[in-house]
Amino acid sequence: MTERFFLYDDTEDTKTRFVSFVGEHQRFDLAIIKTERHFGKELVLDIQGNRFAIVGPDDLNEEGYLEYAFQLNEEDAKELRSFLTEAISF
Secondary structure, three states, X not given: OOOOOOOOOOOOOOEEEXXXXXXXXXXXXXXXXXXXXXXXXXXXXXXXXXXEEEEOHHHXXXXXXXXXXXXXXXXXXXXXXXXXXXXXOO
C-alpha cells in the first residue's frame, strides 16, 4: 500500500447560507460558504449548475470572472454579481 502525502488535512467550522432567487432569465440556487481558508473570500456553489468559485470583492470587479466561473452570459452574470455584492460580507 502506498503512503499518502498530504499537502494539508484541516477541519474548520464554517457558516453556510443557502439561497435561491429568480433573475430575469434564470433561477439561481446557491450555497455561500464563509470560511477562514480563502483569505476572506467566500466559496460560492451553484447547486443547479454544478459549479463553484472562490469569490471576493476583487473577483466581483474582475471582468468576465463570474461569466467564466459559472458559465453565464453577460446578463445573468450581472444579476449574480449584483446579488453577491449585497450577500457576501467583506
